[in-house]
């Protein structure tokens with residue numbers, strides 16, 4: 259279960275009820291349909307829960323992630339919180355070499371891989387990640403292995419910071435759940451700001467503090483999902499004068515081959531929380 263499930267429970271993020279949730283699924287193959295040759299019953303697999311129609315205007319422009327008929331198991335179709343799950347065969351990937359507790363991270367890792375694609379990190383960038391849940395820890399590891407010069411992770415929970423430290427991030431900072439106080443702590447730590455500031459908390463109060471923590475010509479990356487009706491004050495003058503970039507990340511990578519290499523033993527991302 260992840261934070262998205264809570265948004266879905268409250269009807270957000272195109273949830274369709276009645277719904278069996280569970281968008282991060284792993285298991286063993288029970289049966290395969292006619293013509294399926296890459297899977298056999300009993301094989302451990304990870305499931306890519308999302309499918310695009312391939313025909314709508316967004317799909318025809320190559321924007322499959324924004325398909326108008328996006329099918330997402332556990333979001334608008336029955337998901338994996340069940341004894342059995344029905345999935346298109348081409349969305350099911352062998353994961354024989356991974357224990358279940360690692361294979362289940364394939365979906366959140368695919369989100370983080372997509373985040374890296376969207377961010378297009380400049381080599382050597384000084385990055386701040388606020389939030390150290392599973393997603394924050396996965397993304398931090400990809401940032402470390404994807405060219406960041408320094409990765410700082412800020413979060414309130416000590417054991418999550420210990421994990422971040424164990425995964426090799428350069429600096430961990432314990433902060434409170436008070437966004438303004440957190441911002442003061444981080445500003446004092448780095449008066450010139452960070453090249454990239456990333457919100458993984460999904461708290462609009464945190465996102466609101468990021469522009470001031472971002473260095474000139476830097477990027478604010480809205481990775482976590484905030485409430486749909488949340489709004490933040492933003493100074494257009496500051497964005498203009500200091501040439502800031504604000505990026506969002508919705509959906510996730512369809513590059514599950516890259517994802518499985520990251521999950522594999524010796525790969526860059528390992529179990530979060």
Ligand SMILES: [Zn+2]
Pocket residue numbers: 259260261262263281282366
């Ligand atoms: Zn999730």
Ligand SMILES: [Zn+2]
Pocket residue numbers: 310311312313314315316317324325326327328
């Ligand atoms: Zn489509």
